[in-house]
Amino acid sequence: MNKRILAFILSVLLWLAIAPTATADGILVKCKDSPAYMERVASYPDNYYFNEPDRAYSEYLSCGDDGLPHLVISLKNAVDIAIAFSIFFYIIGHKLRKSEKSQSNLRIV
Numbered sequence: 001m002n003k004r005i006l007a008f009i010l011s012v013l014l015w016l017a018i019a020p021t022a023t024a025d026g027i028l029v030k031c032k033d034s035p036a037y038m039e040r041v042a043s044y045p046d047n048y049y050f051n052e053p054d055r056a057y058s059e060y061l062s063c064g065d066d067g068l069p070h071l072v073i074s075l076k077n078a079v080d081i082a083i084a085f086s087i088f089f090y091i092i093g094h095k096l097r098k099s100e101k102s103q104s105n106l107r108i109v
Contacts, residue, residue: 028062028070036067 031037037058044050061069073081 028064028072030058031061031063031069032058034063034067036065037063037069038067040067 041054041058044054057063057069062072064070071077
């Protein structure tokens with residue numbers, strides 16, 4: 001049993017190490033260079049809540065053909081995402097366990 005688990009883990013690790021990384025070089029461009037994004041920004045109302053985020057998006061994010069900003073996930077962001085998922089699953093698990101205990105107490109009484 002342990003040999004099967006070890007073989008499975010080893011094969012998954014090898015598969016992940018050998019798989020080529022995906023790049024979005026030809027698909028995504030900087031938002032400030034995307035005509036679809038600039039057209040989208042031109043239709044927004046002229047106020048702080050639209051202009052300030054759009055200024056940041058155009059400098060730092062990449063946009064697709066549709067003109068919408070896309071986040072490119074890298075290892076720098078992986079820890080942040082893992083922390084957010086961990087907190088989410090911890091809270092949901094705690095609430096689920098609490099609701100199951102309250103339901104089991106109702107059945108006994």
